[in-house]
Amino acid sequence: MAFPKDATGAAVALWRTSFFKRLATCGNIPADTALIAVASLEFIVSKPRAQWKGHLKLNEIVCQVALYSGATTAERTRFHTVNSATGNRVRREFVDEKTGKPVPREDQVKGYETDQGDFIILEQEEIDAAIPESDKTIRIESFIPCREVDTVYFDRPYYLAPVDQISAEAFDLLRDGMKAKSVAALATAVLFRRARTLLVRPLGNGIVANTLNYDYEVRSAEDAFKDIPAHKIKKDMLDLAGHIIGTLSGEFDPAEFDDRYEAALAELVKAKIEGRPIKAPKKPKPGKVIDLMEALRQSAKAAERAKPARKAVGKKRAA
Numbered sequence: 193m194a195f196p197k198d199a200t201g202a203a204v205a206l207w208r209t210s211f212f213k214r215l216a217t218c219g220n221i222p223a224d225t226a227l228i229a230v231a232s233l234e235f236i237v238s239k240p241r242a243q244w245k246g247h248l249k250l251n252e253i254v255c256q257v258a259l260y261s262g263a264t265t266a267e268r269t270r271f272h273t274v275n276s277a278t279g280n281r282v283r284r285e286f287v288d289e290k291t292g293k294p295v296p297r298e299d300q301v302k303g304y305e306t307d308q309g310d311f312i313i314l315e316q317e318e319i320d321a322a323i324p325e326s327d328k329t330i331r332i333e334s335f336i337p338c339r340e341v342d343t344v345y346f347d348r349p350y351y352l353a354p355v356d357q358i359s360a361e362a363f364d365l366l367r368d369g370m371k372a373k374s375v376a377a378l379a380t381a382v383l384f385r386r387a388r389t390l391l392v393r394p395l396g397n398g399i400v401a402n403t404l405n406y407d408y409e410v411r412s413a414e415d416a417f418k419d420i421p422a423h424k425i426k427k428d429m430l431d432l433a434g435h436i437i438g439t440l441s442g443e444f445d446p447a448e449f450d451d452r453y454e455a456a457l458a459e460l461v462k463a464k465i466e467g468r469p470i471k472a473p474k475k476p477k478p479g480k481v482i483d484l485m486e487a488l489r490q491s492a493k494a495a496e497r498a499k500p501a502r503k504a505v506g507k508k509r510a511a
Contacts, residue, residue: 246328255354255362262349269457326382335375341391345404352399367394432488439495
């Protein structure tokens with residue numbers, strides 16, 4: 193009987209009552225023991241699961257920490273590949289590229305392709321031997337200004353928290369020390385079978401650790417921008433663009449982000465379940481080709497019209 197992770201209020205109360213009755217009627221379990229079991233299960237299920245546990249270390253200052261995923265795609269609508277003729281799920285099978293015959297799992301190995309098209313076979317034991325040894329420690333190497341790292345180097349965000357009250361004091365010291373100096377820390381650790389560099393910075397009562405891309409993993413910006421022609425923009429156009437930017441200035445609020453694709457998928461699935469007709473989305477009308485100055489003027493007018501609505505939203509939130 194699964195715990196309803198996304199349910200609240202009456203739904204959770206109904207689940208608790210139902211599960212409590214099942215425990216209480218299962219053998220000779222006392223009512224108070226059943227109640228404790230229900231409460232413990234709710235706590236375990238609702239508590240975030242740590243992806244990694246180890247130590248956060250700055251010289252001789254050490255605290256035990258747990259690392260939690262800072263972002264997830266678990267809430268996205270997911271699909272399975274299904275046989276349309278039978279309605280059954282299909283399974284993937286690895287086959288030999290040339291013979292077309294299925295390859296048993298025990299015969300599947302890793303191979304590195306050479307320039308000549310041959311494959312160098314690597315056994316799993318050989319690959320495992322290349323994984324750096326881990327002492328379960330995030331070592332702080334240096335401190336830098338918080339905004340010094342370009343966001344193109346950001347890989348994945350994680351949350352760090354102390355595992356117990358004993359570790360909390362040293363953890364708070366590191367967090368508050370970084371806050372006081374407005375700095376972040378560069379740290380190294382072996383995480384998930386790879387040696388990684390992390391940007392560690394305070395956030396609220398905790399710490400955020402972003403794994404960073406290595407320099408060889410980040411593509412050259414110069415290569416991407418080298419063919420952009422240089423244009424001399426007139427002052428009146430820059431002034432008008434500056435006016436538009438000032439009119440549309442706002443604050444970073446992720447709650448305002450609209451995942452229209454996810455919303456459309458959810459509505460599509462709901463309509464199919466309910467047997468409703470699927471409405472085709474309206475295609476946007478192609479814009480007229482106009483000169484840049486005229487586009488700026490029209491954008492300025494649109495920005496002025498949008499300004500009262502933006503202010504109204506801000507007042508509503510403040511209330």
